[in-house]
Structures are given as structure tokens and as C-alpha cells.
């Protein structure tokens with residue numbers, strides 16, 4: 001069974017998307033399409049599936065090839081021009097706002113390259129954030145957030161503030177915040193690329209261990 005199914009997914013930025021799409025089908029390049037229509041091709045007919053049971057799915061590509069656009073399409077931070085997305089059996093391409101919010105809350109979490117932590121919240125309060133907006137009670141969310149922070153090795157730092165932590169530790173808080181939601185799918189857009197290469201390697205290894213433990217479906221993006 002697949003947890004994510006993407007079929008013929010495209011994102012074209014700009015106004016003349018129909019014209020741009022036809023030109024692409026005729027074999028014109030991204031540069032030519034831009035020149036002729038003023039539209040930028042973000043993703044062109046992507047089709048893939050991610051299996052259940054903890055597959056780590058990595059997308060690699062050159063700068064500007066559409067990795068971030070693809071991951072944003074997956075949780076509908078942006079709307080597709082064409083194609084289908086299915087997450088956990090739920091079709092997402094045309095789903096309404098309410099339903100989308102529910103799927104985002106219950107099925108997937110996202111970790112970005114920029115840590116996106118709140119500077120005036122403690123590590124624990126940062127990790128609780130996703131659960132807080134779900135309306136979970138203080139005690140319960142603190143318990144779940146602490147567990148996630150333990151998992152990423154930050155159990156002793158819960159009362160610190162982000163600026164008291166190293167870059168790698170801040171990124172772990174971001175990861176703990178995503179894990180605390182207990183999502184089916186974890187989306188990571190170059191989550192570790194801002195880190196020192198040595199720390200990055202450590203974080204990647206740790207993530208694989210975590211993955212083993214939790215059997216989550218990770219969907220992670222890297223640039224090379």
C-alpha cells in the first residue's frame with residue numbers, strides 16, 4: 001500500500017498556464033516556455049508513490065528544479081495546476097479548506113530548512129506548538145512534546161530558549177515539533193541543509209535511527 005500517491009502533478013507559476021502546459025507537451029524547455037508565455041514551470045508531470053511502513057523517499061535535484069515546489073504541493077501550501085495527490089487514501093488536489101486542515105493536522109508534519117522557532121517560547125513550548133493549535137490540553141501536550149524532545153536528544157534542554165541552542169539543536173526542536181504531532185507522513189524540505197556538513201551527517205543518521213524506531217513514512221528532500 002502507498003501512503004502517498006502523486007500522479008501527473010504539475011505546477012506552473014504565472015497566468016497563461018494552459019498555453020505553457022501545451023508548449024511543455026510539445027517538448028519545449030522550461031526556458032523556452034518562460035520566454036514565450038512568461039510562466040515558470042515549477043513541477044512538470046511528476047508521478048511517484050511512497051510505500052507504507054517507513055519508506056524514506058528522497059528527491060534530489062539541482063537548484064531551481066522544483067523540489068520545494070513539489071513538497072509544498074504535497075500539503076497544498078500551494079495549489080497544483082494539474083494532476084492528483086493522495087495522502088493516506090485522501091485525495092488532496094481539490095479538497096476544501098476544512099478537510100485539508102484536518103488532513104494536515106492528522107496525517108502530516110513538515111520540517112523546513114529555516115528552523116521557524118519562536119524566540120520567546122522555550123524549547124518545550126516550541127515543541128508543543130502543533131498540539132496547542134489542535135486544542136490539546138496543556139498537560140497532555142507537554143507530555144507528548146517532552147517525549148518527542150527526548151527522542152531527538154533534547155530532554156535536558158526543555159526550559160532553554162532557541163537562541164541558547166546550537167543550529168543543529170534548534171533544528172532538532174523543529175523535528176521534535178513535527179514528531180510530537182505523530183504524523184503519518186513527515187515532509188522535510190532540505191531540513192538539514194543549513195547545518196555544518198558533519199552535524200548534518202549526524203542528524204541524518206539519527207533520523208534514520210528514529211525512522212527505524214517509529215516506522216514513520218519520511219518524505220525528505222535534499223539538494224545536490
Ligand SMILES: Nc1ncnc2c1ncn2[C@@H]1O[C@H](COP(=O)(O)OP(=O)(O)OP(=O)(O)O)[C@@H](O)[C@H]1O
Pocket residue numbers: 013014040041042043061062063064065066067068069070223
Ligand atoms: N512563488 C513562485 N512564483 C514564481 N515562480 C516560482 C515560485 N516558487 C518557485 N518558483 C519557480 O519554480 C521553480 C522551482 O523552484 P523550487 O524552489 O521548487 O526549486 P528547488 O529545487 O527547491 O531549488 P533550491 O534547491 O534552489 O531550493 C524555479 O524556477 C522557481 O523560480
